[in-house]
Amino acid sequence: MRPRLFSFLLIVMLLTLPAAEAAMYSFVDQYGRLHFSNVPADPRYREVPGYEALRNAAVHGHYGKFIRAAAERYGLDPELIKAVIKVESSFDPAAVSEKGAMGLMQLMPATAEEMQVRAPFEAEENIMGGSRYLRKLLDLFEGDLQLGLAAYNAGPSRVLENGAIPNIPETEQYVKKVLQEYGRTRANGMARQ
Secondary structure: OOHHHHHHHHHHHHHHOOOOOOOOEEEEOOOOOEEEEOOOOOOOOEEOOOHHHHHHHHHHHHHHHHHHHHHHHHOOOHHHHHHHHHHHHOOOOOOEOOOOOEOOOOEOHHHHHHOOOOOOOOHHHHHHHHHHHHHHHHHHOOOOHHHHHHHHHHOHHHHHHHOOOOOOHHHHHHHHHHHHHHHHHHHHHHHHO
């Protein structure tokens, strides 16, 4: 397969499968057919070099202008918004949770309405609404990032009742995952500067 065609197919896959895992594997079978998978079930699969960097550039480049605009408008670190999106939906704009949360930042219907998000599956509107809501929660908890994130996951009333991260395993894990992802993306951002 020609290198240009291979690169084109890989980029198309990256843009159409935003929820794919961070690694991609491929092999060419005895008939010359190229196989791709994010789950290397066959021992012939080998990791595609540079896939994660290419995927990140494609995904973040696609939503980057919306993330930067929301960060500027609501006084948030763009890397924090990216971390929330990564944990909430893994950059899948069509994601719907079991509880009915929608889009990239997984807005519940009532939250979407409160944040005036009319099209929750439209990336720009979802990112703006989710960022506005995150800013509201951070203001409510006087800038405490852990409490703001806990409220984003469990709702502000549960955090206010406890005065701390509620003793809900899902919420505890959520806060931990977002903070880990935020630390990772900030470190990557600093390394690129």
